[in-house]
Amino acid sequence: MNVLVPLPFVLPLLGAALTMISRRRENWLRVLGPLAVAAVLAAAGGLLAAVAGEGVIAVQVGGWAPPLGITLVADRLSALLLVVSTAVLLAIMLHAVAEGAGGLSRHEPGVFYPAYLTLTAGVCLVFLAGDLFNLFVAFEIMLASSYVLMTLTPTAERVRAGMTYTVVSLMSSILFLTAIGLTYAAAGSVNLADLSGRVADLPAGTRTALGLLFLMVFGIKGAIAPLHLWLPDSYPAALTKVTAVFAALLTKAAIYALIRVETLLFPRQEASWAMLVLAAATMLAGTLGALTHDDIHRVFSFVLVGHIGYMLFGLGLFSVAGLTGAILYLVHHIVVQATLFLVSDLMQGRTGETSLRRLGGLARLSAFIAVLFFVPAMSVSGMPPSSGFIAKLALFQAGLGSGRLIGYAVTGVAVLASLLTLMAMTRIWTLGFWRPRPKEAGEPPAAGSYTRGSTRVMGIVTAVLVVGGLLIAVLAGPLSSWSHRAAADLLDPTAYRNAVLDGGTP
Incomplete structure (x- = not known):
């Protein structure tokens, strides 16, 4: 092997x-x-x-x-x-x-x-x-x-x-x-x-x-x-x-x-104050930034920054529970963040726009794209029963179980950051999908920027990633068990050291 x-x-x-x-x-x-x-x-x-x-x-x-x-x-x-x-x-x-x-x-x-x-x-x-x-x-x-x-x-x-x-x-x-x-x-x-x-x-x-x-x-x-x-x-x-x-x-x-x-x-044997403070600052800087921009790619980029803070939160706790949550969040976020950007590509191809000021009426233009956006948007916001909710719940439990004031405080910041993310995603949904297309934006391209066959395959690939995000939630039990064992291995690296220093194979 x-x-x-x-x-x-x-x-x-x-x-x-x-x-x-x-x-x-x-x-x-x-x-x-x-x-x-x-x-x-x-x-x-x-x-x-x-x-x-x-x-x-x-x-x-x-x-x-x-x-x-x-x-x-x-x-x-x-x-x-x-x-x-x-x-x-x-x-x-x-x-x-x-x-x-x-x-x-x-x-x-x-x-x-x-x-x-x-x-x-x-x-x-x-x-x-x-x-x-x-x-x-x-x-x-x-x-x-x-x-x-x-x-x-x-x-x-x-x-x-x-x-x-x-x-x-x-x-x-x-x-x-x-x-x-x-x-x-x-x-x-x-x-x-x-x-x-x-x-x-x-x-x-x-x-x-x-x-x-x-x-x-x-x-x-x-x-x-x-x-x-x-x-x-x-x-x-x-x-x-x-x-x-x-x-x-x-x-x-x-x-x-x-x-x-x-x-x-x-x-270390206890939580890192420096990492936890940086985690809280990253969550707030990213999610607040997402609320101040109109371009959906910039909104998603700030959301990405904010949710890096969740992974740092789990690491900063330096506990098996905290690292388990960080690993679960890594897995969830790799899939969901990629999905959001692929959905934005479909949105741009259908309307020729990425600005929220000029987007609108996408739910009427394509209910399929609307569903593809809604599922990962709710997941990244931490809405149950999505993979984002499961990963955040693991981190919240680790923070509250740390028994330290800093753990409680950063857990509170993490909850606030989730609400801010939900606001950013709701803003995209309301302006981009729900409201009518603004008159100054003109009519959307009749067939979009891509051929019908290309759009169909791109939509299928994006849908597969959406399903992948849902599978993370469905498989939460075995994935959490695997992540827990991986976290325990990180805090007790004896097996890692032995494999490298004694059992490495040329």
Whole structure:
């Protein structure tokens, strides 16, 4: 089963190479792209089954003895997120294939597919990396691909947003590399399993400084307030199918890395005041921002920022219950956030608009799109019995069960943020779907921006993601059990250390 561990990283790179070779044959690209991501999903599913049966699986690439060399590790958390992430990546890829060359200039499909598959490889490596340096490499692979995707079909706004995104990403990468260098200088290793024992022996001041530096690095990458302002200023400018990938996975990869680093390198016995305050600030900054904008992509981007705070809330509690809620929220939000942006693509294709000032009458134009929006909108707002409600309930119970004033306070903020999210979603529903279309907006395109066949397939793919979000709620029992065991493993990483340092297979 150890051969399965590197496959989610290797397969998309092979697919990217094949699509580069075939870049002038768009029909081939539209077959090779989905096939490559489907193969990654199959490998991730096999890895999930292997982890369920065998526990933590570690591979030493090149046969170097740990902690030297490249270590790839799959445990309950990484295997679960691999499956969910690649399933969403496949859905977005199919949506892009159905859309065809929509939004792309003549030669850009030959760029989109290789960049998309390389991004997939980077996301998978983030979840599998067992050492800090290769975690850095994974983010650089992911971010280099995202630079390309961000600036496809360049416009003045898109180039400006791409520059903002590039500068912020490079700054966080420099800080990340600095943090890795300081960690190696202080502890003599970059292997996460090895560091989990060595960092504990460092002076308290050194541990605190390193912990704050890593928090800043992943705070920038994960759009944690007050380091979040780059995200709503850059994501909405990209093509919608690209924004869907970014919103679903880039920030979640950063939160995953933060969870991994904090629990392995900087474990604690009680809640972190700093993280919980940042979590509350992120929830409020994002959800309040969502209420102040008219462009639906900017609204969704601010909602994304606000809900990063929920995941940080679970991590900040540093309890099994809190981490269980954070994992459930990660799974829920990857699916639901991608769904919202794909629905917005359908809305834009049907009306030619993304501004709430000019949208209206969508419920009459397409009841199908109205349903596709309503379900994930209620889920992200935490309405029962959706997956969002289940994930938030787990976090609320963890916060109230912490027995600390800060836990109670942030739980109250989380409830308020849910209400603010519901207000933002209700505003889109009222203005975009329920009210008549404003006269100044003119009549919507007779057939929309896409062909009828493309719209039908895009709607089916989006509907499948909507059903996926509902399945998370239906499977709440086994998913909660898996997440609980993954959270327990994070707080007691003995099995992780043993698998890497004693049982890694070349």
